[in-house]
Amino acid sequence: MTTTEVPTDIDRDTRLALYRQVVGLRRFEERAHRLFMEGLVKGTSHLSTGMEAIAAGVAEAMRPDDLTFCTYRGHAHTLARGTPMDGVMAELLGRANGVCGGKGGSMHLTSVEHGVMGSYAIIGAHLPIANGAAWSAQLRGSGQVTVCFFGDGATNIGAFHEALNLAAVWKLPIVFVCENNLYMEYTPIGEVTAVEHPAADRAGAYGLEPIIVDGNDPDAVYLEASAAIERARAGEGPTLIEAKTYRHGGHSRADPGDYRPEEEVDAWLARDPLPMYRERLLELGIDAEELDAIEQERQDAVDAATEAAKAGPLPDPESAFTDVWADGGSSWRN
Amino acid sequence: MAELITYREAVTRAIAQEMRRDGSVVFLGEDIAAAGGVFKTTKGLLEEFGPTRVRDTPISEEAIIGAAMGAAMTGMRPIAEIMFSDFFATCWDLIAVEIAKARYMTAGQVTVPLVIRTANGGGLRFGAQHSQAVENWAMMIPGLKVVAPSTAADLIGLFAASVRDEDPVVFLEQKSLYPVKSEVPDGELVDELGTAKVVRPGDDITIVALAAMVPRALEAAEQLQQDRGISAEVIDVRSLVPLDTRTILDSVSRTTRLATVEENPRLCGWGAEIVSIVGEECFWDLDGPLTRITTPHVPLPSSDSLEDLTLPSVERIVESVAKALG
Numbered sequence: 001m002t003t004t005e006v007p008t009d010i011d012r013d014t015r016l017a018l019y020r021q022v023v024g025l026r027r028f029e030e031r032a033h034r035l036f037m038e039g040l041v042k043g044t045s046h047l048s049t050g051m052e053a054i055a056a057g058v059a060e061a062m063r064p065d066d067l068t069f070c071t072y073r074g075h076a077h078t079l080a081r082g083t084p085m086d087g088v089m090a091e092l093l094g095r096a097n098g099v100c101g102g103k104g105g106s107m108h109l110t111s112v113e114h115g116v117m118g119s120y121a122i123i124g125a126h127l128p129i130a131n132g133a134a135w136s137a138q139l140r141g142s143g144q145v146t147v148c149f150f151g152d153g154a155t156n157i158g159a160f161h162e163a164l165n166l167a168a169v170w171k172l173p174i175v176f177v178c179e180n181n182l183y184m185e186y187t188p189i190g191e192v193t194a195v196e197h198p199a200a201d202r203a204g205a206y207g208l209e210p211i212i213v214d215g216n217d218p219d220a221v222y223l224e225a226s227a228a229i230e231r232a233r234a235g236e237g238p239t240l241i242e243a244k245t246y247r248h249g250g251h252s253r254a255d256p257g258d259y260r261p262e263e264e265v266d267a268w269l270a271r272d273p274l275p276m277y278r279e280r281l282l283e284l285g286i287d288a289e290e291l292d293a294i295e296q297e298r299q300d301a302v303d304a305a306t307e308a309a310k311a312g313p314l315p316d317p318e319s320a321f322t323d324v325w326a327d328g329g330s331s332w333r334n
Numbered sequence: 335m336a337e338l339i340t341y342r343e344a345v346t347r348a349i350a351q352e353m354r355r356d357g358s359v360v361f362l363g364e365d366i367a368a369a370g371g372v373f374k375t376t377k378g379l380l381e382e383f384g385p386t387r388v389r390d391t392p393i394s395e396e397a398i399i400g401a402a403m404g405a406a407m408t409g410m411r412p413i414a415e416i417m418f419s420d421f422f423a424t425c426w427d428l429i430a431v432e433i434a435k436a437r438y439m440t441a442g443q444v445t446v447p448l449v450i451r452t453a454n455g456g457g458l459r460f461g462a463q464h465s466q467a468v469e470n471w472a473m474m475i476p477g478l479k480v481v482a483p484s485t486a487a488d489l490i491g492l493f494a495a496s497v498r499d500e501d502p503v504v505f506l507e508q509k510s511l512y513p514v515k516s517e518v519p520d521g522e523l524v525d526e527l528g529t530a531k532v533v534r535p536g537d538d539i540t541i542v543a544l545a546a547m548v549p550r551a552l553e554a555a556e557q558l559q560q561d562r563g564i565s566a567e568v569i570d571v572r573s574l575v576p577l578d579t580r581t582i583l584d585s586v587s588r589t590t591r592l593a594t595v596e597e598n599p600r601l602c603g604w605g606a607e608i609v610s611i612v613g614e615e616c617f618w619d620l621d622g623p624l625t626r627i628t629t630p631h632v633p634l635p636s637s638d639s640l641e642d643l644t645l646p647s648v649e650r651i652v653e654s655v656a657k658a659l660g
Contacts, residue, residue, distance in 0.1 A: 067408070101441035110440040117407060118440060122427050128397045129432060132404020132412075139360065139386065140409060159427075162394035166401065169392065323442040324477055326500030332476075333577045333611075334528065 021056035050248035057221025074119035085305035095312030127163035153184030215243030363415030434477030457510030461636035491525025528576030536567035
């Protein structure tokens with residue numbers, strides 16, 4: 001799993017793009033957490049802090065018209081496809097200028113124009129739905145590939161198994177990415193799963209290769225995702241990738257995650273994808289000034305998105321009654 | 335010209351009509367292709383449209399409904415079969431929590447034009463797990479349209495309207511009606527959702543029924559007329575969502591009395607909603623109690639003698655209506 005050697009077949013621009021993604025996602029999640037603690041983000045929020053390399057690496061390997069399906073922990077995956085930070089931050093704050101007009105919230109981020117086909121908050125439910133999008137691409141001959149992200153906890157729900165089987169039988173152009181952050185909500189995944197690797201050890205049951213990647217290494221994720229997407233686009237069917245990673249924070253909201261052993265947390269913090277990747281880029285000869293400039297640009301973008309979100313109007317009260325039906329309304333009787 | 339066909343044949347004809355018209359219509363489900371459907375409602379579709387558009391699936395209801403949803407979100411118009419409506423319980427998350435809410439949660443970014451067709455209801459002695467009438471499950475979820483035809487012609491026309499609708503439609507075929515023949519006009523049939531139909535005019539009471547309860551209500555109305563001189567108007571609701579309250583309210587305003595005949599169990603059955611609307615909006619026109627004739631609040635038994643006691647019978651409709659009229 002651990003990639004000790006530095007991959008050589010990634011060009012400089014791609015690496016800088018990956019770095020820009022990881023930095024931007026980190027700054028965004030830190031800000032989302034702060035706004036939650038300040039009471040501006042209501043309800044709940046599930047952050048990808050520490051896990052950004054996966055969303056970044058996969059998104060960089062995708063074509064603009066490819067499709068993403070996210071979970072309720074979907075800020076990073078939504079942003080990584082190019083969804084503007086303003087619209088995502090405003091959605092977290094429940095404002096009219098949010099990507100879903102304030103009707104989706106943190107757990108249901110969607111931006112169809114960026115290929116983000118929704119964030120689904122029932123564990124495992126979106127794997128079968130993502131299959132449908134892949135089936136549609138196959139029927140339409142569009143060449144689109146669908147990527148479906150989910151957590152380790154989803155591997156123990158029925159929908160995961162139904163979806164993997166159908167995807168394999170129908171040879172669908174889809175890539176399933178399991179973000180194994182070692183905890184299903186608050187419980188260690190190992191305590192409730194019959195196998196060591198919750199996704200990879202199940203792959204064989206569906207005729208798929210067991211693939212485990214270092215989810216804290218943007219290069220490794222990018223290469224693995226690129227290969228899987230290429231196979232899917234070539235008609236060779238689905239891939240299941242298990243990306244090992246770690247949440248820096250708790251499951252949701254203000255959960256400090258203090259059910260996790262200190263030494264485990266420390267070990268993973270030492271493998272924080274952001275400073276690790278910066279270190280790698282410096283070793284590869286990229287100037288610190290160039291990386292600093294990227295960091296500054298991303299910090300500015302988060303600041304601007306925060307201001308735009310705070311300044312955004314509350315949703316029109318009428319919008320509570322729109323878009324139940326395709327005619328735009330909510331009427332069920334004459 | 336018209337011909338007599340079975341409700342079963344109407345299903346095949348309806349699917350074929352829409353698949354011929356629109357290449358984006360695809361059909362998936364368990365045993366629907368090579369086997370022609372467990373109720374033989376889909377015979378010949380595989381031969382006409384091929385295995386790409388008519389697709390057998392594993393016994394994976396979540397995978398079936400999920401595939402239909404994802405395809406509908408991305409340009410296709412899928413028809414998904416759930417073999418028995420009882421199996422909705424195995425994929426209810428996809429139907430009620432994913433499909434029904436996708437458009438609303440995304441502020442209209444996502445549209446889900448699909449039809450979930452299923453064999454619903456009792457009368458075939460299948461017992462408690464293959465006989466449920468679940469129209470009220472679907473009706474209570476915002477975002478789902480719910481259609482349940484009682485005749486072959488209505489089935490074809492309402493099915494076509496469902497496939498062409500931009501919203502998800504739960505299409506309930508009452509399985510005891512499959513062998514029943516009725517007249518169907520030639521040519522393409524396209525009906526309109528949200529339209530109830532007065533299937534027998536009358537003056538003394540309005541009987542509102544759905545699916546297999548419609549022929550029973552009609553027979554009861556005939557007996558009431560013959561034996562007791564009571565003139566009952568019978569309305570086939572056809573579509574629970576959208577609901578044609580106008581036709582029902584107009585009728586009750588005239589007849590001044592209402593009875594509903596429901597196959598679903600008593601609590602929160604669709605008739606309760608109609609009774610409530612009539613009670614609120616038609617109260618001053620009423621001359622008698624609002625009457626609900628339903629399956630009692632029990633699971634359905636298997637034995638024919640017991641099942642016949644639970645589903646609303648012609649006799650029970652006659653007695654209940656006569657009692658309502660005093």
